[in-house]
Amino acid sequence: MNGAESLVRTLVASGVDTCFANPGTSEMHFVAALDHVPGIRCVLGLQENVVTGAADGYWRMLHKPAATLLHLGPGLANGLANLHNARKANSGIVNVVGEHATYHLQYDAPLTSDIDGIARPVSQWIGRAKAAHDVAKLGAEAVTVARSGSGKIATMVLPADTAWTEVTGPAPAVAPPPRARVDDSAIIAAAAALKKAGSRGMLVLGGHGLLRPCLEVAARIAAVTGCRLSNPGASARMERGGDLPRVGRVPYILSQALAYLKDTDEMVLVGCRRPVAFFAYPDQPSLLTPDHCRITPVADVDDDLLDALERLADALKAPKGKVEGPAPLPEPALPEGGVSVEKIAAAIAALIPDHAIVLDESLTSGRGIFAASEASGPHDWLQNMGGSIGYSLPMAVGCAVACPDRKVVALTGDGSAFYTLQALWSMAREQLNITVVIFANRTYNILRGELTNVGVANPGPRAVDMLTLDRPDPDWVALAKGHGVSAVRVTEMGDFSRAFAAALETRGPQLVELVF
Template identity: 50%
Template sequence: MNGAESLVRTLTAQGVDTCFANPGTSEMHFLKALDNPRMRSVLCLFEGVCTGAADGYYRMTDAPASTLLHLGPGLANGLANIHNAKRASSGMINVVGEHSSSHLKHDAPLTSDIEGLARPLSHWVRRVESSRAVAWDVAMAVGKANEYPGRIATLVLPGDTSWQDGGEYVAPPRVRAEVKQPDAARVESIAKVLHSGEPTLLVLAGRATRGRALELAGKLKAATGCRLATQFFCARSERGAGRVALERIPYAVDAALDYLKAFKHIVTVETTEPIAFFSYPDKPSLLKAPCTLVHPLAEIGEDGTAALDMLVQALGATSTQAVLQPRSNMAPPSGGLTPASIAQALAAALPEHCILVDESLTTGRETMSITAGAAPHDCINNMGGSIGYGTPVATGAALACPDRRVFCMVGDGSAMYTIQSLWTQARENLNITTIIFANNSYAILKAEYANMGAGAPSGRALSMIDIDRPRIDWLSMAKSMGVPAVAVDTAQAFYKTMTDSVREPGPRLIEVRL
């Protein structure tokens, strides 16, 4: 058994059964080894799609996938979505091909410092030294990726370690990581805060925005009157009718300051205190009021569910019934396309247990409030802010949950970063409805231009954030990649097209012409 075969055998034995791949010459033996019935290999036409899809896969499964990237430039192409995955605490195993050890001294054109590229955005980096070490190195990488709440592991695989004989295969044991438990004294202190009756906001993140953790938070709200919120962006939250409702801290600094000033205490669960996404002239970076106290219940990397359970018990609220979000039964909208009518159409059209991936920026700002009472669904946001995450993450989420429809909302400027995702969606026949909000502009930058105190863009500045010369033909773009597409320009048509897209399997694209 050669090193590449040992690598794939170890991945599958350790529970990693999906590889998002963009291979090159140095990875041909790895590619051959992927011809394994226990491994699903998914071809992506750009490395940023590979890494973004691995992120989406983890967010829906809490289990890491592998990527296959070609040398340093291939890794570099994938780094933006590795950044987003790291910020979302998504586990991922990046296998990066490298020249054979004997070839490196010749400084061939594709030679680069792969470890140097990987380290800033990886929690663990290792170069395989021999074919006999492959299995053990892979086991370490999987163990690292599985650490709570999810870690980025990057394994550099020289070509000769792939093709050389690895000897008799010995399966490494699984590396099991302990989940760090919250501090009991900290829990007791926060219980006293909630007993005080002073205005308190619990800010939930990580895995605390779904499942049992969300139910426990609902008990705390019912028992003490505290309020529950997330940061503006959330890795994955369970929302909609029948679930505990979470407020959303506003994105805009002034709105966030106004929202947070009402609270004497902020309790954080798997997150930090609220901060501004950017720094602006004459505006603060920390968004809480000066007199507000911040209490970490569970730090990032600690078990937020366990912390909330301990807090519920400390408050004697185990039998308290959480108040759940009622169904809104939103009627389909009529008239023109506005952020409000778009959100209303979504609220009426979303099927039960769908997945909503949001990279809509300006157009989707009203989505969260209006869809709060929609059918139960999961929502995924961009935690790292690097553009081009939406369509790859939707691809990975659909592969992870083939029985659920995925809706991906993305602005036209953002979509152009990783539009190659459509090709993979068609090739794999994934149940994804991609919604392109086509305003022919980087509209978010027009707002930020004003927020930075630069006034209104005009002339050369405006031309750098408009993308209407030439206009992108989204219908032709989708058709060229095998995805049926339609354009809409009214709220009624948008609602109907969304509901129609659910009835047939496979991908669809809707261009929303604004």
């Protein structure tokens, strides 16, 4: 077998069974190997930010890495923004980046670039095969890195001649190191802080701290201390709804964030860092916690968070049994008539199917959905951790590949959706079980607020032009059709609810464009 086949066999042996790909000439041996090696599924994306975003979504649902297959430096560059998001979400991904043959690099052919340099800002590990017999071992190492801690971005550079040269065979899987156990001193300090603060305490959770096993322990801690539970502003993945405890989030809008935190005396961090402002604004603080708030970091996102929370519960003498779930709220009525942020929130909260995977990139249009849906049935809530918009449609591809039996719901603004709309085609090709909602307000609406926040009171027409998506109005029904996805446009809330419900009941990709 050649180096490429040794890599594919190593990936499979290491538990990697999915590859999101946009290959080119230098990756052809890897592509050819797919037909010789059973046990790996390859999904094509038409642009690389679809590929890397899909790998991020896949990890978040399964906590095992997918591979990506990317075409030299520019292919990696096209996928870099969603790798940034994935890194900030602590996802594990194995990037395989094709490269010119080792002896060809000296000639600086057009596609020659500094692949390692492009990879570095988004990768915790970079490995470059120097010869074919390196390839399998590097591949196994990349998977180990990707699986370590909460998840890491491992980028492997595969020169074409190391892919096509004969080798002896694949490399065995190498288990990642176990997650670290946090020190007793941190647990003791956190227990004292939460005990003292009572309802003015806040337990802030990140990483797998927002998944069911940890949340059930967090609920016991909240029950015994009275502390609030929150994420630091966003979650890579939060299980919520149904019988799970209600976990708040630090709002994006600065004034709301300051209000949300103002009565917090003690903040305990498990799997995350302290909440900070998304952006700085003139004469506004970067740190969101009040001056009087003491902060106790307990565990880094890579640590064993379940162990830490269980020891914290023990230190607080929290009763062992499962805390009863929150009281149900009245079912929201499905709204009719004109579109508003409140009605959008009510309609979506009412209709989210049980066990849905919700990707929230709804920005200003969806400001109310998170709060409204906390009493919906059990579902997963995934958010953008890196701030690079255009993440939800690619993520939806990865989540749907990872969890074919669940409904994936991607809620996205039109501006965000445009960055990676090619993901729609992968949804259609793979007939993925995804409902996309486009909030088509035809503006970068968030930036209108931000113009004011940074002190621009009366933007002129040229500034406003940079924030609007009209002239021409995008037609998302046509864009979906062009990618092979069925779509419908609605402009009124009753129609929206009916269209959204119908899409959810249909297997395969469906798109609803809500124009307002």
